[in-house]
Amino acid sequence: MLTIDHVTKRYGKTIANNDISFSVDSGQIAILLGPNGAGKSTIIKSIAGLLRFAGKIEVDGHPNKTLEAKRSLGYIPEMPATYDLLTVGEHLEFIRRAYRVEDDGYGQRLLERFELWDKKDKLGKELSKGMLQKLSICCALLHKPKVLVFDEPMVGLDPHAIKELKLLFRELKAEGAAVLISTHMIDSVEDYWDIAHIMVGGSFAATKRNTPEEIKAQSLEDLFFQITEGKETGGGVKV
Numbered sequence: 001m002l003t004i005d006h007v008t009k010r011y012g013k014t015i016a017n018n019d020i021s022f023s024v025d026s027g028q029i030a031i032l033l034g035p036n037g038a039g040k041s042t043i044i045k046s047i048a049g050l051l052r053f054a055g056k057i058e059v060d061g062h063p064n065k066t067l068e069a070k071r072s073l074g075y076i077p078e079m080p081a082t083y084d085l086l087t088v089g090e091h092l093e094f095i096r097r098a099y100r101v102e103d104d105g106y107g108q109r110l111l112e113r114f115e116l117w118d119k120k121d122k123l124g125k126e127l128s129k130g131m132l133q134k135l136s137i138c139c140a141l142l143h144k145p146k147v148l149v150f151d152e153p154m155v156g157l158d159p160h161a162i163k164e165l166k167l168l169f170r171e172l173k174a175e176g177a178a179v180l181i182s183t184h185m186i187d188s189v190e191d192y193w194d195i196a197h198i199m200v201g202g203s204f205a206a207t208k209r210n211t212p213e214e215i216k217a218q219s220l221e222d223l224f225f226q227i228t229e230g231k232e233t234g235g236g237v238k239v
Contacts, residue, residue: 001026001178002047002147007055009042016042017053018202024147024178029169031189032182033220034199035228040182041078042202044151047180048075059147071099074145078152080132082139084125088116091124091139099143110138113164130156137165148172150181154188166192186221196220198227 002024009017017039024030032040046053049065059069082091092107111117114134119127127135133156140148154162169192172179183189189196191210198206205227208220 031196038199039202074140080136089120
């Protein structure tokens, strides 16, 4: 569903992503873990088509910058990309028309789930950061994409929204969506992930699968700190 093939992104002489390759299959939740500056947001923005890069990215079998790929992709940025002078309801109407989605009540159900329905007539500029984040999530989900990419989705959310988002991750997985979540907060991903890639310095330092054998051998948290605190040299360790 989502394929990243030998992607490199440079800013002048700085390499933000260095020859990264991985995939996220249908019904799979993949995690990008790493400290600030590891290159997580760069690869996420590359997937979303916001950056130029060397290599190849495909969404549902289509090059990521094509219309076909964009119809299959839902992108939730770290900083909500909303409009100050549109109401909450108008945001969803704008997305619905852009994707030519019939109004089947799904938008209202999303707003109710994230406790925004009573805010449907409020302007974007009147919302808190947490409310804007919830609105961003609702907008990205409205067209029911096959591939969803979340960049630090828990930041700024209240406890209810965090609970609902975690439930949503599991529902998307059960429905066959491919989900990629970038975060630096290990406790936010808990046990619902299938595969985790730990990033350091723009590259993958380790890849771990969520199986009883691998978790028993070493927890994701232990592996993360072993690598990021300098006790592991990297080099594409796979466990």
